Amino acid sequence: MTPAEIRDEILDILSEIAPDEDLSDLEDAKSFREQMELDSMDFLDIVMELRKRHRVQIPEDEYTNLASMASTVSYLEPKMKDIIKA
Amino acid sequence: MTNTDYDTIIIGAGMSGLAAGIRLAHYDQRVCVLEKHYTIGGLNSFYRVNGRNYDVGLHAMTNFTEKGAKKGPLARLLKQLRFRWDDFQLAPQAGSAIAFPNIQLNFNNDIQLLRSEIATHFPTQIDRFDRLLSELIEYDDLKQEDFEVSTRQVLAGIFTDPLLIEMLLCPLMWYGNARQDDMDYGQFCIMFRSIFLEGFARPFKGVRLILKNLVRRFRELGGHLKLRSGVERIDVDGCHAMGVTLEDGTQLTAKRILSSAGVVETMRLCSDSSVVDVDRTGELTFIESISVLDCQPKKAGFDKTIVFFNDSDKFHWHQPESDLCDVRTGVLCSPNNYLYDDSEGDLEAGFIRQTSIAHFGRWMELDERSYRQQKMRWYDLSTQAATQFVPDFRRHVIDTDVFTPKTIRRFTSHDNGAVYGATKKQLDGTTHLDNLYLCGTDQGFVGIVGAIVSGISMANQHCLRSDL
Numbered sequence A: 001m002t003p004a005e006i007r008d009e010i011l012d013i014l015s016e017i018a019p020d021e022d023l024s025d026l027e028d029a030k031s032f033r034e035q036m037e038l039d040s041m042d043f044l045d046i047v048m049e050l051r052k053r054h055r056v057q058i059p060e061d062e063y064t065n066l067a068s069m070a071s072t073v074s075y076l077e078p079k080m081k082d083i084i085k086a
Numbered sequence B: 001m002t003n004t005d006y007d008t009i010i011i012g013a014g015m016s017g018l019a020a021g022i023r024l025a026h027y028d029q030r031v032c033v034l035e036k037h038y039t040i041g042g043l044n045s046f047y048r049v050n051g052r053n054y055d056v057g058l059h060a061m062t063n064f065t066e067k068g069a070k071k072g073p074l075a076r077l078l079k080q081l082r083f084r085w086d087d088f089q090l091a092p093q094a095g096s097a098i099a100f101p102n103i104q105l106n107f108n109n110d111i112q113l114l115r116s117e118i119a120t121h122f123p124t125q126i127d128r129f130d131r132l133l134s135e136l137i138e139y140d141d142l143k144q145e146d147f148e149v150s151t152r153q154v155l156a157g158i159f160t161d162p163l164l165i166e167m168l169l170c171p172l173m174w175y176g177n178a179r180q181d182d183m184d185y186g187q188f189c190i191m192f193r194s195i196f197l198e199g200f201a202r203p204f205k206g207v208r209l210i211l212k213n214l215v216r217r218f219r220e221l222g223g224h225l226k227l228r229s230g231v232e233r234i235d236v237d238g239c240h241a242m243g244v245t246l247e248d249g250t251q252l253t254a255k256r257i258l259s260s261a262g263v264v265e266t267m268r269l270c271s272d273s274s275v276v277d278v279d280r281t282g283e284l285t286f287i288e289s290i291s292v293l294d295c296q297p298k299k300a301g302f303d304k305t306i307v308f309f310n311d312s313d314k315f316h317w318h319q320p321e322s323d324l325c326d327v328r329t330g331v332l333c334s335p336n337n338y339l340y341d342d343s344e345g346d347l348e349a350g351f352i353r354q355t356s357i358a359h360f361g362r363w364m365e366l367d368e369r370s371y372r373q374q375k376m377r378w379y380d381l382s383t384q385a386a387t388q389f390v391p392d393f394r395r396h397v398i399d400t401d402v403f404t405p406k407t408i409r410r411f412t413s414h415d416n417g418a419v420y421g422a423t424k425k426q427l428d429g430t431t432h433l434d435n436l437y438l439c440g441t442d443q444g445f446v447g448i449v450g451a452i453v454s455g456i457s458m459a460n461q462h463c464l465r466s467d468l
Helices: A002-015 A034-036 A039-052 A060-066 A069-080 B017-026 B073-081 B111-121 B123-133 B153-155 B163-176 B185-198 B207-220 B263-269 B359-367 B368-386 B406-410 B447-467
Strands: B005-011 B031-034 B045-051 B053-055 B090-092 B096-100 B105-108 B201-203 B224-226 B231-237 B238-247 B251-259 B285-293 B306-309 B325-333 B350-358 B397-403 B436-437
Touching: A002 A039, A002 A069, A034 A039, A039 A060, A039 A069, A039 B073, A039 B447, A060 A069, B005 B017, B005 B238, B005 B447, B017 B031, B017 B073, B017 B207, B017 B447, B031 B251, B045 B207, B053 B207, B073 B185, B073 B447, B096 B163, B105 B111, B105 B163, B111 B123, B111 B185, B153 B163, B153 B185, B163 B185, B163 B306, B163 B325, B185 B447, B201 B207, B207 B224, B207 B447, B231 B251, B231 B263, B251 B447, B263 B436, B285 B368, B285 B406, B325 B368, B350 B368, B359 B406, B368 B397, B436 B447
Parallel strands: B005 B031, B005 B251, B031 B224, B096 B306, B251 B436
Antiparallel strands: B045 B053, B090 B201, B096 B105, B231 B238, B238 B251, B285 B350, B285 B397, B306 B325, B325 B350
C-alpha cells in the first residue's frame, strides 16, 4: 500500500468507528484525540481493526505512533508496504 | 472444530451479554450467548398482554447525550458497537421531579434547571451544590477503594440541610442502588452523572428497538444465541473454567466465560464452589403497577416524564419491614411524556408505570390465589399513595398489569429478584478462576447504557486483549 492508500484505510476505519463524525476536514498534523476526542478504547479499536483487516501487529508500547494521521501513516508505511490494496 | 467449542461463552442475553457478544464476534471470535429464559433482554425485556406492548425494566434510558456528543458512555457505546446515534432513535424527556411533602424539585436534561430549583428552595445550599458538582469523580477515574466510601458521609460533609441530601439521594438510589439506606460513593457519582448531568431519553418503540438492534448485529457477525439454554454448571478444573454444562445435559467448551448472571449466582454455578458469599446478595426488589389510561397522561394531568416521591423528610430506601411492599416512596413514569419526533405521533395508549419497594420472600411464599389478590391489592395501595404527589389519574384507567419480584426473578434469575444485583460490586470483573469474568449489574454499571458499557469494557479487557 502507498501512503495515500494507507491514509484512506485509516479514514475508513475511523468512519466505521465514528459514523456520525465528519472526517472531510480532518487535519493530518493535528492529533485525533484533539480533533475527534478519541479515547484509549478508540485507539485500541484502530489497532484491532488493522490486525483484523491486514494482520498488522502493533505492540502496545508503540500505540503512541497513532496520535495523528501523519504519524500513523509514516509509522505504518514500512509495515504495510507489501500489502496489496483489495 | 465442532459447534460445541467456542472462544468465549457468555451467560445471559441481556444488554451486557449481547454487547460483549457483538464486540467479540466483530473481532472474529466464535461466541455463544446462552439465555435461560425464552426471550432476550433480562431485566430490560418486554412482553405483550391484551394486544398491548409493555417494557419490563425500562422507564428511561439514562446517560442521554445529544447527537454529536463525543464524550460520555452513550458516545462510547455507539463507537464501540459501530452504531449511529440515529439507530437508537432517542427522544429526550419532557421534564421530571423529586417530590417530598410540601416541596418539589424539578429537573430535566439541563443541569441548570436543577441548580436553579436548589437556589430557590435551598438558598443556603447552592454554593455547596456547586462544590459537589466539582468534586464528582469521572467515570474513568473510579477505583474500587474510592468506590465503596459512604455517600451519606460525603454528602454530610458538603451540605448542612439534611432534606436536600434526602431529595438528591431519592432518584439516584431509585435508579441504581443495590445497597439499603446508604450508597457507595462511586455508584452515587455514576448515577449523578447519568441522571442529572446527562439525562433521560427513550426510543419511541421502547426497549424492543434497542434489543432488536443488538441481536441483529450479533447474528450478522456470526454469533450464536441459544434461548431456553440455562447453565446447569460451570465446569471447573483447578483454577480454570473448562466450559459449561447446560440444563439439558449439553456440554460446551470455551477458552473463557463471561457471565452476566450476577456474582453470587455465577459462583453458585461453579462446580468447585461449596461456599458462596450470600451476604453480597442484594435485597432490593420491586413491584411495578402499570396503568393503561383512556387518554394521553398529560390530559389526565400527568405531564412529567418521571416523578420520584417520598412521603416524609427521610427517604425510605429499605426492604419492607413487615409487609409485601412499602409504598411510602415510589417512582412514577410515563413513557408517553418524552419529546418524540412529530412524525411518530403519540404512543398507542396512555401509560403510567409506578415502582414500589417489595419484599422478595413474602411474594414468593404466596399461593396462586393470594398472589393474584395481592397484586390487585398493592396496585390499589401504590396508586393511592401516588395521588399525594401527582394528579389523581385513576378514573382514566382502563387496564392494569402488575409485575412482582417473582416476575423479575423469572426474567433476571437474580437471587431475591434483586434488580440492582449484589451489594458489593466487582469493578474489575475478575473471579477466583483465571478465565471466568463478570459483566453487567454486578460489575458496577447499571441502567441500559451502563450495562452495555459493562459488556463492552469486560469484553475488551478480558476477552480481546489476551489475544493481542
